[in-house]
Amino acid sequence: MRELTMLGTGSAMVTNCYNTCFVIQMEEGECFLTDAGGGNTILRQLELAGVDCKRLHHMFVTHGHTDHVLGVIWVIRKIASMLNQGTYEGVFHIYCHDVVREMLEVMTRLTLKKKDLAQLGRGILIHEIRDGEQMEFLGMKLTAFDTLSTKAKQFGYAIVFHDGLRLCCLGDEPYNDHAEQYAKGVEWLLSEAFCQYKDRERFKPYEKNHSTVKEAGEVAARLGVRNLILYHTEDKDMEHRKENYTSEAEKYFKGNVFVPDDLEVIAL
Numbered sequence: 001m002r003e004l005t006m007l008g009t010g011s012a013m014v015t016n017c018y019n020t021c022f023v024i025q026m027e028e029g030e031c032f033l034t035d036a037g038g039g040n041t042i043l044r045q046l047e048l049a050g051v052d053c054k055r056l057h058h059m060f061v062t063h064g065h066t067d068h069v070l071g072v073i074w075v076i077r078k079i080a081s082m083l084n085q086g087t088y089e090g091v092f093h094i095y096c097h098d099v100v101r102e103m104l105e106v107m108t109r110l111t112l113k114k115k116d117l118a119q120l121g122r123g124i125l126i127h128e129i130r131d132g133e134q135m136e137f138l139g140m141k142l143t144a145f146d147t148l149s150t151k152a153k154q155f156g157y158a159i160v161f162h163d164g165l166r167l168c169c170l171g172d173e174p175y176n177d178h179a180e181q182y183a184k185g186v187e188w189l190l191s192e193a194f195c196q197y198k199d200r201e202r203f204k205p206y207e208k209n210h211s212t213v214k215e216a217g218e219v220a221a222r223l224g225v226r227n228l229i230l231y232h233t234e235d236k237d238m239e240h241r242k243e244n245y246t247s248e249a250e251k252y253f254k255g256n257v258f259v260p261d262d263l264e265v266i267a268l
């Protein structure tokens, strides 16, 4: 079965859950990771999700903010040390835009030990991708696109799986019309929702270039998607987040709404 596991579901400064990142596990067990949160907790989340790094050969990094990119250093370190121990087969591919590539190169150079660093360019390849570029791996076709963020350069992506199912990840910023060609009518749309609309004065999402559940629901409705996954949220009421966010999204969107907790598994 093809599954998406949310490794983290929170925005940058959360303490009651991990930062937003997730893994898609294909039918044959190979994994595709998107972002890695802000630190070493990525390794714990992968372990708790039952993801063996031996089955992880592809990763996408959306942008260079702390809550997405710092965990990538830990994933690189983990796989580099497995490569050096002879316990990892094949090549680990990281797909990202030019800014993230440069960040990863600088940060790994400053933080990794020589032996691990030596795996970059050998067992670990960082592929710089451009807006609209397509690539194929694990039997799926991925098209990366610029989300036209006003803060930091950010890429989302659209995937077409081997059976034609489509999924679009908008990254951690509000939908922009540039993404319409990739997001329209998809079976699965992954969108940020910083907080509920009723809490906008409290959490001030618009100041941070984020949106609320209401806007995410409206976008999903307009795009005619079938399933909407909301993530990258505040973490002040985790106990009721699923229920509260779902009911707000359902006011605007008639498809299926998912507000996953960390480590929740969604069958695709």
Ligand SMILES: [Zn+2]
Residues within 6 Å of the ligand: 011, 012, 065, 067, 068, 172, 232
């Ligand atoms: Zn973020």
